[in-house]
Amino acid sequence: MPIRKPPEHRPSVKIERLVLENRFFISNNVSVKALSDRVLEALHIPEASGKNQCAKYTRIAAERVFGLHYYPADANEVGKKNKIVWDISRKEKIPSIKPGQILGIYLPKSPFLDKGWRFTHTALVVGRQGSEYIIAHNIGGKLLIELLSSAISENNGRVMQVVEPKYLPGITPDYVKIEEKQIREMAESLAKKDVKVKRKGRLRSRSKPKKQYNNFNLPL
Secondary structure, three states, X not given: OOOOOOHHHOOOHHHHHHHHOOOOEEOOOOOHHHOOHHHHHHOOOHHHOOOOOHHHHHHHHHHHHHOOOOOOOOOOOHHHHOEEEEEOOOOOOOOOOOOOOEEEEEOOOOHHHHHOOOOOEEEEEEEEEXXXXXXXXXXXXXXXXXXXXXXXXXXXXXXXEEEEOOOOOOOOOHHHHHHHHHHHHHHHHHHHHHHHHXXXXXXXXXXXXXXXXXXXXXXX
């Protein structure tokens, strides 16, 4: 459904267009004023909008919005690969949730239950609206921003785990450094190849020009 908000609470034209084209969804119970246009635009991630890409979406969204680096993992492994702040198996109450944290959620209708997964879905906490938490997630290939309470009640879900990255903002984890190093090496390799090609072109241009002949078959 298109966003129906007062004019002073309307998001950017880009976000409104995405909503009208059904490429991005914002629940009517979420105040757009609670999130900036920069955050809303960063949460639209086409490369992680396919089905069964909830974990990929939350990981990329956390990096784009908060600068947090989560280790890549599927929904059931996010906690194991990163830092578990709280788990439902613990007797203590769930702590105060913070923006930037990823929630491991149990959805009873998920096909991944057949694989024995405890957590079949993930969502990123992106802000607060009063006493409510605003989450962003990819559910069934649908990029959606809504209240956590609504998402849980509508899907009969349950928060099973609260996760944070192992690394603080500003500290680049090793796996990201490796990726950056590989990209840099690839760029350097391509640059060297480009230089070789240019050098070959110069050598060809310096070769002696072919002799030209006139109508009498004599060299000019």
